Amino acid sequence: MSWADKVETNDFQASAQKQWQKFQTGNLSFSDQKLEFTEPIFREGRKFAQIDAEEVKxxxxxxxxxxxxxxxxxxxxxxxxxxxxxxxxxxxxxxxxxxxxxxxxxxxxxxxxxxxxxxxxxxxxxxxxxxxxxxxxxxxSAVRLVRTVPLWIRLQDLGLQYWGSKCLSALVSTIGRPIMVDKFTRERSRVQFARVLVEMEITDNPPKSIQFINELGQIMEQGVEYEWLPIKCKTCAGFGHSMAECRKERNVHWVKKIETQTEKEQDSGVQQNGKLKVEGDQASTGINTKQVEPEG
Structure with missing residues (x-):
């Protein structure tokens, strides 16, 4: 081996050692989130990872x-x-x-x-x-998300004594999984009905009433009004469209929309006075013109 070859080999080895030392000390530019070994726990002869509850929170x-x-x-x-x-x-x-x-x-x-x-x-x-x-x-859960939908329901003429979070949760739990109430229900600024968002399974016959036992032990019935329900196509048995809009036999190609200056100006004015403003064609704005607006 010539003198030049030895020098080149030594320089390469020195450079490699230097890079390895940087890697070991965590000084590389891409090591901004360095991981470290966490000792697992053993229970009944099996190994388990212990999750940090504070980090999860x-x-x-x-x-x-x-x-x-x-x-x-x-x-x-x-x-x-x-x-x-x-x-x-x-x-x-x-x-x-x-x-x-x-x-x-x-x-x-x-x-x-x-x-x-x-x-x-x-x-x-x-x-x-x-x-x-x-x-x-x-x-x-991806499977549950596909099978269920969040629906806004109205409990018309519900007694104000039942507007607490525990009572509302108990009432709507008979038809689905409670998520939240709207601003007007939370602040009691509109008392004609309580408005609750409930996660429900997609079904052909959603319940129209809720039965509950009141504080006196009496069986009561509370009507349920849905602001929107998913429609079912009789052609493909899918939800979200009617038979006239079914595209099972057609090929659909999605095209990214290019906004014009007029549409940008319209979109900038979607929210006015705390309500959604509908302008232009429904398909271009994406706003449901048949939506039931909350009162108050």
Whole structure:
């Protein structure tokens, strides 16, 4: 081996050793989140990982302002649906949009108040199909999300003594999983009816009333009014569209919409005085013109 070859070999080995030392000490530029070994625990001869409860709590709080969206009866490409989300909710302030599994999309807002505003204003439509929107939770199950939908229900003329969180939860738990109440119910500023968001299984015959035992031991019945119910297609047995709108036999190609200056000006004025304003064609804005607006 020549003198030049020895020098080149020594330089290469020295450089490699230096890089390895940097890797060991965690000084590489991409090691901003360094992981470390955590000793597992053993129970009954099996090995288990011990999760840090405080870190889970902190990470959960980071996603509390997010909602999960799904177009009922369709699975549009991410680029197309992301453009739709920005047109409808962009003026509210969106921190992140990310695609999940099984056609689910996560939209994270800047704060919890914006998330509640989106949920309280009810249903929106994408290509004449309802967009299911529910808050992010730690117990998300993709299978359950596909089989259930969040529905706003109204409990007309419900006695004010039953407007507590425990009573409302007990009442709506007979028909689904309670999620939240709207602002007017929470503040008691509208007492004609209590408005509750409930996660329910998709069924042909949703219950029209709730039976409960009151504080005197009497059996009472409370009517249930749904602001929206998913329609079922008799052709393909799918939900979210009628027979006339069924596309089972047709090929559908999604195209990302290019906004004009006029549409941008319209989208900037979607929210006025705390209510959703509908302008232009329903298909272009994505707002349901038949939505039942909350009173008050």
């Amino acid at each position: 902190m990470q959960s709080a980071n996603w509390s302002s997010a909602v999960i969206c799904m177009v009922l009866g369709a699975n549009p490409p991410m680029a197309v649906f992301e453009g739709f989300i920005k047109r409808v909710w962009g003026h509210l302030g969106i921190a992140q949009i990310a695609r999940m599994t099984m056609g689910l999309t996560m939209v994270k807002f800047n704060d919890d108040a914006t998330r509640d505003h989106v949920l309280e204003h009810g249903l929106i439509h994408f290509d004449r199909k309802p967009v299911i929107v529910r808050p992010w939770t730690t117990d998300l």
